Amino acid sequence: MGSAFRIVTILALLATSATAQTITRFQPSRQELIARYKRSAMMDSATKNTVFKSSVDAHWLPGGKAFWYCNILADSLEEYIYVDATTASRKPAFDMDALTAALRAAGVNVKSGRPGITALSPEAAGLRFEMNKKWYRYQQGQVTAIPDQPPVAGESNQPGISPDKKWTAFIKDGNVFVASSQGGAPVQFTTDGTPQKPYGRLSWSPDSKYLAGYYIQPVQDSSVYYILTAVPNTTRGQLRSQPYKQPGDPFTTYTMFVFDITQRKTMKTDAEPIDFLDAPRLHWLKDAPAQFTYEKTDRGHQRFRVIGVDAASGKTRAIVDEQTKTFIYESTMINEYPGGTNLLLRSSEKDGWKHLYLVDLTTGKEQQVTKGNWIVRGVDSIDVKKRQIWFQASGMQAGEDPYNVHYYRIGFDGKGLLPLTPEVGTHDMKYAPGGQYYTDTYSQVNVPPVTKLRRAADGKEVLLLEKADVSRYRQSGAKPPEPFVAKARDGVTDIYGIVSRPSDYDPNKKYPVLENIYAGPHSSFVPKTFTPYSEMQSLAELGFIVVMIDGMGTANRSKAFHDVCWQNLADAGLPDRQLWIQALARQYPYVDAERVGIYGTSAGGQNTVSALLFHSGFYKAGVSACGCHDNRVDKQWWNEQWMGYPVGPHYDAQSNVTNAARLQGNLLLIVGEYDTNVPPESTYRVADALIKANKDFDFLAVPGMGHSDGGPYGRMKKRDFFVKHLMGVAPPAHNNGELPIGVEVGRERWTFK
Template sequence: MKRALALALLALPQIAPAQGPTVADRIQRSIDLREQWQWLTRDIATPPTWDEDGRHFHYRKTVEGGYAFVDVARDGGDKRPAFDAGVVARALAALTGKPVDPLRLPFEAFDYADGRGAIVAQIDDDTVRCTLVQTVCTVVPPEHPSRPRGFGVVRDLRVPAENHPRPSPDGRLEALVLDDNLVVRVAGGGREAWRSQDGSPADFYDPETIAWAPDGRRVIAYRVRPGYARMVTRVVAAPPGKVQPEVVQQLYPKPGDAVDQERPVLFAVADGRRIAIADTLFPNPYYLSEATWRKDGKSVAFDYLRRGFGEARTIAVDADTGAAHVAVGEDPATFVFRDRIFGHDVGGLGREIVWASERDGWRHLYLVDATTGRIKRQITKGEWIVRDIAKVDDEKRQIWFSAGGYVPGEDPYYKQWFRVDFDGRNLVRLTKENATHELRFSPDMSRYVDVYSRTDLPETTELHDARDGRLIATLEKGDITRLTAAGFRPPERFTAKGRDGRTDIYGVVVRPRDFDPAKRYPVIENIYAGPHDSFVPKAFWPFGGFSGGDKVMGMQQLADLGFVVVQIDGMGTANRSKAFHDVAWKHMEDMGFPDRIAWMKALAAKDPAVDLSRVGIYGGSAGGQNTLNALLFHPDFYKAGIAYAGCFDNRMDKIDWNEQWLGWPVDQSYLNASGVVHAGKLQGKLMLVVGEQDSNVDPASTMQVVDALIRADKTFDLLVIPNGEHSAGRTTGPVPYAMRRHYDFFLRALRGEGVADWNAR
């Protein structure tokens, strides 16, 4: 009986057990998600560009299948297409030889030219001009191409300087450099009036620094003693369409290298008499800005940044005597943040300067007596910071600026906008919504367009009256209905205390779309802790680069594979107090790790689904260095990491970024943060990715880490991308190879999954 029943059951049709998607299928689904979601929003606009006459402005917004450019009259009442996108797309295709989709034109912004008869846009490295009548697109060559400088501090002497004659204000004379000397002659190549006698190839006058006084009585130029021309040599192992490798060289100054030494030299035009300028007040320049004459021609000024980034000054020089004085200066105990130096010469006469300073611990505005260098008054004050300075109105004695942290209880990284008088009175808040705001003012400051959003609030675009912030018109209101229906959920904002138990640390959490609070999920940190900015997204638009940065789409793609993905701004990043930022100074190995680890522990305490026994980390460039350092210095917390194009040893990286945060001369602080020096401490699983032709971070930096790891007998993965640039592996590209490797690595390392044999597929 039992045997008969068994035979009968075998005779029944067999039903295969239900099977879900394979790991490879899940990875492909994550890769495809960006393209599926990117075109599902409507009416999300970018900040606009105003015409020079202030009568119109234009912007790009999302539409069905891509983007459209919109032109708007200054009162907001007349909206129309900025140009015929189909015609422009065909003209660009004729120029490039490649098809161009009119809904996905290869630029995000443009300027009108020729009375709105043409548009000019930047496409990759080219400036492109397209006429709008009988549309034709052409590449615009630079009118006067300047000599390149390696990271702004060492001139590339292989390239001739731009040496066209600079005419005097009245047009009768012209100045240029001949045989390394400054020459003044009659305009049009006429009779030579005089020339300097002390120029030589080793100490030459630079024609690109020539500046005439407004009254034509004086002329100034910089004499230059060249720095060290360090060349980074790279081998193009597989040049496209060729068989044999090629060699390329790049001028690439590194920390500690000698930079060009510039000294301003002042001459009386009438007879060529040299007016001596003592360099006592600017003895060790990292750089000098171009010389700027005061409107009355009585003095000339330039900005000085001391080598090591410890001091910044504006130096003013008397045109008759050459006597120099400090018009304003900054001399902190740690560093001057070069990217945020701001000075405005009120009226262009050298009497007052509006100056941004962190001297009270927060970035604020000051009014300075430029004849003595003394502070006349502090214009803004409080435990908040000034961010952007949009306009200083000398006649009305008003300043328009954005600020972070002004509103109690609001995310301090959100930008709110204000107007204030020079005396600090009449502080008017223009923006109100609890969101981050980007404003673009009309040339006459009578109107502004406000684009505001949060990570959970799509962009709204409004036109306002700049006098009082009154709303004139709502231009666009972002619609994410279809995106939400497709499963998009904004990242969760989360705040926890940092290492000191007092300071708020801000971050975001991205969970899988099928998140189950009853399960346990490994955590992956998307890291970029460069001290030059903050990086946790604050605005809505989620579609950007694969590595995340201020975007969330790449984090969602990774989260959907079964991870909780986070991004956090720890101490040492910018846009908070001076003390918050100073944590990075000479401590690049710190980079906010104690704060971010405390933040993740607080998240896990709140959410049992967060599994801190399986934590990964990934990032590129400075984020690549952060990733490696996580596994070197915090292996008890981080178990796996993918480091893209890391500046693993700051002695190997570009001069400006590294001397900004580690100072000069090169000292022990460089070694303390070095992944090469500390490679033997590696624990956990590591994958290194580098582009062979990285022109931002010397790719040898990665190979030196590889060498040190091998010598320390460490196991790791290495992916070198031939012809790859700095972003290699962090963008999907036509073949998302590195992305598949990225996903597979974390699935193996943190979930024990992964594809057994990719080559068998």
Template sequence: MKHSLIADPQLLVHHGLNRSLSNLMRKLIFMLLHVRPFILTGLLFFQISCVFAQGTIKDYQRAEEIRISFPDALKASSFNYKWCDHGLIFECTQAGQKSFSILDGTSAETMTMKEAKKLGRYEAFSQLPPLGCWSKSGGHQIPVVLTFKNTFDRPVRIFWVQHDGKLKHYGIIDAGKRRSISTFDSHQWVIDFSSNKLAGIFSASAWDCTATLNTNSQQRAMEGFHKASETTENGNDKAKTKLLTQDYNVWLRNSKQDHRITTEGHQEDPFLNKFHYSPDGNYAIGFQETRVTGRQIPLLTSAPRDQVQPTMKWIDYAKAGDALSQRRPRLFNLIKKHVLPYDDSTFSDSWNVRFLRWSPDSAQAYILFNQRGHQQLSLRSIDARTGRLQDIVNETSETFIDYSQKTMFHWLDQTNELVWASERDGWNHLYRFDAVTGKQINQITQGEWVVRRIEHVDEDRGIIWFAAMGIHPDQDPYHVHLARINLDGTGLVTLTEGDGTHQWEFNADRSLFVDRWSRVDLPERVQLREAKKGTVVEDLFTQDISELRQQNFTLPIRFASVGRDNQTMIYGTLIRPSTFNPENSYPVIEHIYAGPHDFHVGKQFGGHVSQRRLAELGFVVVQIDGMGTNWRSKKFHDVCWKNLSDAGLPDRIAWLKAAAKQYPWIDLSRVGIYGGSAGGQNALAAVLHHGEFYKAAASDCGCHDNRMDKIWWNEAWMGKLGPHYRQNSNVTHAKKLRGDLFLTVGEIDTNVDPASTLQVVDALIQNKKDFEFILVPNGGHGIGESDYLFRRRQDFFVRSLLGVEPRR
């Protein structure tokens, strides 16, 4: 029996021994034939006890410490700032010590807060901008002193906006007086003369600041107050008459009498009480909607907190393939008091029809039409005088139009033109159209990169600023950069160049901007840049991670390799434990989320705490963006079309195999995978379709059958209901399960129907498959990240991939 214990060194390697042990085991087998067994037993026990220091109670303790210590260490070095009228005021924290500085926007001179106060220049920088509305006070905890300066000739009342939105009285400031109050950053304050006459609204910044109460603050507050009080969407002061609905039809109302102008409305096809008036007040757009009864799903609460007996509630929940209400626009002539007829059949079979705007001259109303199935997206105009319908822009696709992420446009009122985003050339770019005729004037941006969003348009100068991804070909294509270009497509300038992903904020006249950027393996840097060419004016901050280093923090590894086609680059990261030893061999766990609405591998520097808490037990945790995810080429994205079960898994496997060649401490004989929601669907699909590679999967709240999930997300990528839905279902393929499986779901999940997981459970039972399953009473969406299930997931992978009992 002792001989058989050590005769298979690969078995021991599978349970966590390092590569050097493999050689040692060969020597031990040889020694077995020449030395006494009791000596070998002692040697073998000593080696195993050293190598199996994974998944132990100490590993779990370190993993739990990371949960608090890493975020705290990151806070030890941070940067906050705020633009003001005179320049920039900013706070740097290094080694836990804060320093405040001021940068003059005209001279670019930098001085400390102490110097600014000594020179009498601080108050100008510390002025808070007045706001037009207020919201609930945030939960931030940076203590500051807020000084109110009342320049009015009468007293004002101070109110703090509490976290629930209610106002709490904080006293009175007499005319011409000041009052300082201790508060916290982002706390909201409302000042008034009386209940209906505001004097100012302010939000505290992250440092001591001043709120000046004057005519400017009063005007901003009252403008917001009146705007909130008015029904602006249904109103236009120039409209001589107003529209309203009664008995499912539309009536005209004025000071003399009401006039009924429609008769065809009824309970199943009413007119909606929402109207959009033309600037001249002569026309209005409304909608008539054929209604259907929507689906509801039951949610059972088995263990209510306030009673013994279970409770049941039904929630509205449309699923893929369900019938939808159909909305058609109606054009009303308010002068002639009638509805202009036109052919509305082109709005049939819609996913969404919505009003966008009137042209400034009231000649056209613009409607955005998204056909069900998401293969047609049209911007249409309706001629106010004739009712003539015209496509200004008509996007079509043989796969899908990414309407939820890439519907972006900007109106150019001075020239009656339109900037519109499209993937018609295979990449998401900007185009310019005539907003009257629909003629394409020019393509503004082009190249093998994408526009992420429109930032700003200066019509006078004919320049557009935008966020771009992949614009630097030598960088990770998911890094976000700022660029500008002329509307005619000339003069492209990339304003950020640092090898990382960027965020920015301009000053009021857009002559300068703060550029803060980092990379998953590079701490944050903050620079002040001029806006014309992006030239660096001053380096403001470099994040110091020495406190993280003291905790054996290991930088993530960025890695890229070709995917399934041996051409397209796939990008991902690797997280190692703090006890990492390159001589050891580590199982790999992939954190997967392949939702096509975005990319999902982190690009900014951070703690990656959740992944590290798992890695700390003796794993390498990876995250990868395979084909089918967003913000690359249209071809890259189209892999998901009617194919969500693919989840980019062939690309992920190719990436992992390439990574193992580069890093021999990766053990591909022990690969696990986990995810939640769409990631839960992906994780289970991995062990169903690629069980020869993935040996264990933890799946939380998965949308395992896209017919069971919310309509918008699933039809966006799967189109209309068809046989492909069944082929993509994890329920259909449950019989293919190989390896270990851990399923979890909350019983009152309102995002993904929990029945979707239970149907998988049923299919697995029917196919006599062994697996673990936890249904959590009172659990909602994402319950897998709760403390209990997070620990259970750790235990699952320790048992499955390390082959030992956890926390021993």
């Protein structure tokens, strides 16, 4: 038996070896390649509008216990559904054919199956609905128009009026004045303000005894410039400009003052001047009318404070003082002040994960609410009476993709954690008015959406609302991308990504790889919801394996995972990405890790060039669109957040401009001449440095285009570029009619900073 087993094993190994030897490099002829271009265009068209019932936009009726929604079906037909949560019932909101007939009988022009109703409400004997901004009533088979109702006037809250309505604060010639509602001359509290350096941003105390505000020393941002070269009906280029703050540029300064209304006294507080970001909002404490707090982030993003101020004395105290050696991600911090309390619910990554902390603003005592190797993604609501927090989180569900968003409820004391979205996938939850019910839509990148109605009290399912209809999509022959996981550079951390293959791929062929990169540290970017088709799949149909990966340095994982980007944007997680692609090639022999291209837009454009400069042994070709290639040229708020302040030698060391002479491989630069997000000179400076270094590269400037991947023309040039440099085949001669005129070249779905 042992000998027989050895023989079988040897035969199996020989068979495996023979199979491995049959895998050949995918190398289409030119005619085969042109056919693939046509196939890709056909798939682009065949997959449009082929997924239905993928979400539910619930229009809740008064009381929050019933709602209606509309499904858009094949051929743009509409289906209206009425749901009663109390009886767990779901039914058509009306008879479509009967309503259409009644509308036409009333002289209203309506398309069959597509009335375009924007609001509806059941009535005792029928239905009231809105269509084309007009209201109608449908009863006993007849439609009648409802006269327009005048809008209800709301109470106006004029700025500057005190809570007790006895005073009005205003700025005149840059100075603070307060006028009594009883009449008389206004009281002037300041005299050194001017229109150029005024006082402002005034805030009343709840008891109307104090007014807080700032002395403002404005800074005028320098401009960046653009020349529009092809404006119709002109014969000259048109110069445009906009104010644009770059790293190191100064900020407006705000110096805090308090004005005592009773004593007619002006007092400069002990608060440090605010010389970074905007003037913070003031939060007056409950039952302590002379006390307020504000938030302060120091420039460099390494210190965050919540500071308390005594309006009677002008003295300040630090309530929260958080510091770090890397960065505090200020713009995604959660800082909620529950109404009617002296509490602050805030987020912090100080224990290595983004969690919630409850702070008593009167005592400064802080209590951690959530804890574990997972992160809070957002807070939906805070119930002060029940002392409960409704929040979103990722990474808590064992065995799941740690980026999947789930929803939970927890007590102020960190107890009573209740999962509200148990199914595997990324969830999108919408609460009913009053919060008694919610709709929950969930999916995975390769699993179609499901929508359920649930009860908020315990998270129990009330009713299945919809399962996405993908039957027409499946008929197209396309398939969604596949998730794939591999280890990071540390050999421990899991790196997540997706893979798109040609829908007709041959496992005995070896296909070149394209990486769609976007390594901006402000978030994570690999899609987690159902993605039936994208530009990635359109490129794959040409004969590529197209991947997208979230490497180290991106957000929504641990603090240590994110910290890799600190003063290190040139890294872009590229070491992790290469290991991921190599692991993919080991698992799937049809993946050719020797022919790898990379493309990206904005931060992804920067990452693409960095790949060719610093990892040219792995990446052979790249297409970079509107990249922020030098972090000194790009916008201040984004770059100082990750690269720090002050601007130092590390900015220069990681610049694609500085390192342009290192270029190996093939590069196409794309830039829109009217990019108001990343100044076009960022790309032009790379081009200038490459020319001075005698480097060969391709360049496409698109007249009149903004922050973009180049649009349809840029996407056409991108696929032609990769076909030429990774397949070694001349792309179609577009000017000679080798492809039908007007063929669409992919559908871009990504968004950029």
